[in-house]
Amino acid sequence: MSTITHTAPQTRELQVRTDPAGKPLAIRHEGDIWLVDPDTESQHWYGRDAWWDTRRTAAVGSGDLVSIEYWQIQVRLGTSNSALRTFTLRRNPLSTHWLLETISD
Template structure:
């Protein structure tokens, strides 16, 4: 499946390669490697725990912090058009999700 700018929510699993400092370096999506081509933006939001009804035992970790990255990427080392990927990792998840793609 190839995403277009009109798609708002994909929630597609992706693999991310990070720098030693912890910033995204490349994203593997749909069998292609997209290189990060600009300074990424990083933030956290809070999960609506009252809706998910997650139960946790004491010491199980952070159940509410959702991690996000907004990265501008292009295919490999090409000079292709920049695209913006919104990435998300839910609390306690190990898998990153591609939330959306836009042209810019």
């Protein structure tokens, strides 16, 4: 069986429910609720925004303008025993909204 990766529009916002530590628990995508499988391990990391390309400016003390937060999680559709899919989520610096980076089967 091969892995198929679907690149999602990077501007599509998602609704993400998290635990108190910020780990995703559930995602609403295209009207469906995807639950993070508790038996799988989620991956969490930070990347860096190329702020020099966007030429954004900010006042001193504005906060972290370069850290992009990523989560790669295994999800199932609702409460079913559907096949696992892998979602990669991204949150840009200073944003409260999550974006869908990729979906893999």
